Amino acid sequence: MDSSKLTVVGAGLFGAVVAHEAAERGMKVTVIDRRRHVGGRLGSYRYYDMQDAISAAFKCAGRMLD
Numbered sequence: 001m002d003s004s005k006l007t008v009v010g011a012g013l014f015g016a017v018v019a020h021e022a023a024e025r026g027m028k029v030t031v032i033d034r035r036r037h038v039g040g041r042l043g044s045y046r047y048y049d050m051q052d053a054i055s056a057a058f059k060c061a062g063r064m065l066d
């Protein structure tokens with residue numbers, strides 16, 4: 001490939017690998033994804049609400065045992 005520009009639509013596993021390989025070959029790469037994270041179906045999520053719920057459960061259990 002030459003050193004032209006490449007736009008990759010989708011930052012999932014395949015898009016990320018293609019983007020990486022193209023950049024390694026000197027291409028100017030832009031990656032676009034509809035989501036706010038990379039990894040596509042391999043991405044993970046942090047559920048703050050769930051953590052809040054777990055913290056609340058521990059506090060509640062602590063109060064019950066005091």
Ligand SMILES: Cc1cc2nc3c(=O)[nH]c(=O)nc-3n(C[C@H](O)[C@H](O)[C@H](O)COP(=O)(O)OP(=O)(O)OC[C@H]3O[C@@H](n4cnc5c(N)ncnc54)[C@H](O)[C@@H]3O)c2cc1C
Nearest residue numbers: 009010011012013014015032033034035038039040041042
């Ligand atoms: C629970 C689970 C377990 C798995 N286990 C395995 C396993 O053991 N082995 C295995 O080989 N595979 C496994 N897979 C499958 C593996 O995750 C997928 O094959 C791989 O992630 C697909 O990568 P991809 O880049 O092709 O697609 P995706 O990961 O789907 O990425 C596509 C990206 O494109 C974006 N996109 C889509 N449309 C647009 C648009 N119009 N504009 C902008 N962005 C767009 C999406 O937001 C996404 O980020 C598993 C999947 C899951 C969910």
